[in-house]
Amino acid sequence: MKIPVIEIFGPTIQGEGAVIGKKTIFIRTAGCDYQCSWCDSAFTWDGSGKEDITMMNAEEIFRELEKIGLDNFEHVTISGGNPALIKSLSTLIRLLKEKNFKVGLETQGSVWQDWMVEIDDLTISPKPPSSGMKTDFDRLEDILQLLTKRIDNGHVSIKVVIFNDKDLQYAKNVHKKFPAVPFYLQVGNEDLSDESNERLALMLIQKLEWLVSKVVVDPEFNNVRVLPQLHTLLWGNKKGV
Ligand SMILES: C[S@@+](CC[C@H](N)C(=O)[O-])C[C@H]1O[C@@H](n2cnc3c(N)ncnc32)[C@H](O)[C@@H]1O
Numbered sequence: 001m002k003i004p005v006i007e008i009f010g011p012t013i014q015g016e017g018a019v020i021g022k023k024t025i026f027i028r029t030a031g032c033d034y035q036c037s038w039c040d041s042a043f044t045w046d047g048s049g050k051e052d053i054t055m056m057n058a059e060e061i062f063r064e065l066e067k068i069g070l071d072n073f074e075h076v077t078i079s080g081g082n083p084a085l086i087k088s089l090s091t092l093i094r095l096l097k098e099k100n101f102k103v104g105l106e107t108q109g110s111v112w113q114d115w116m117v118e119i120d121d122l123t124i125s126p127k128p129p130s131s132g133m134k135t136d137f138d139r140l141e142d143i144l145q146l147l148t149k150r151i152d153n154g155h156v157s158i159k160v161v162i163f164n165d166k167d168l169q170y171a172k173n174v175h176k177k178f179p180a181v182p183f184y185l186q187v188g189n190e191d192l193s194d195e196s197n198e199r200l201a202l203m204l205i206q207k208l209e210w211l212v213s214k215v216v217v218d219p220e221f222n223n224v225r226v227l228p229q230l231h232t233l234l235w236g237n238k239k240g241v
């Protein structure tokens, strides 16, 4: 079964969430069931990247990973778009595990796939009000229920991107509903077209300060972690890093 791949890049570092800083290679799949207003990867679903989509099977993807990564990586991150739309990722995940790679995956928690229980670092990233999307909490609850064992074993985290106070309130609700799941607040990047890395980095650091200032005074956030997107601080809005 073929997988719609829009980019493969790395080795780089995971810039977000629970395994921030980890050396990894990214596979980005095309297509999403959401259209977040601030999506930093809108080319995966808005048609602007359609020339870059290649239908690849697991072996072809693996050969490409070996070509760009040589023996210089042990971890592979699958993102998108929403990779959870693609049932046939199971073959790729199996192949990667057979070859002793650890596998991370980023999804918003709108769609379940049985292969989610095979992922070493699974990030579920429900979308706050600023995205313009509406969370189906029944669905999210079902998905996290199916992942109970994986959560207990430290393979799952929740990450909510924050742009404003309403988003923080939303994040608080999510954290309250799922207190056993490691919880990350991530600074939102509002300026997806800024070409000055210095200006963008300064703005993101200021947003990080704001987010930290909110968290440190709020007892309902005693057990969360606050992070920037490290890759955006380093490389700005550059694609494929
Ligand atoms: C591009 S998405 C792809 C995976 C999946 N669709 C999702 O949203 O989780 C990867 C991560 O980037 C985050 N993200 C997207 N746009 C962002 C932005 N402008 N600022 C900060 N994080 C962003 C998403 O919330 C998600 O956690």
Ligand SMILES: Nc1nc2[nH]cc(C(=O)O)c2c(=O)[nH]1
Residues within 6 Å of the ligand: 012, 013, 014, 015, 016, 026, 041, 079, 080, 106, 231, 241
């Ligand atoms: N370095 C780096 N880290 C990331 N973490 C999540 C990413 C994504 O777009 O899903 C991403 C990305 O695009 N680059």
Ligand code: SF4
Residues within 6 Å of the ligand: 032, 033, 034, 035, 036, 039, 040, 041, 042, 044, 080, 081, 082, 108, 127
């Ligand atoms: S769910 Fe993820 S890929 Fe889809 S639009 Fe939102 S941020 Fe972008």
Ligand SMILES: [Mg+2]
Residues within 6 Å of the ligand: 040, 041
């Ligand atoms: Mg990204």
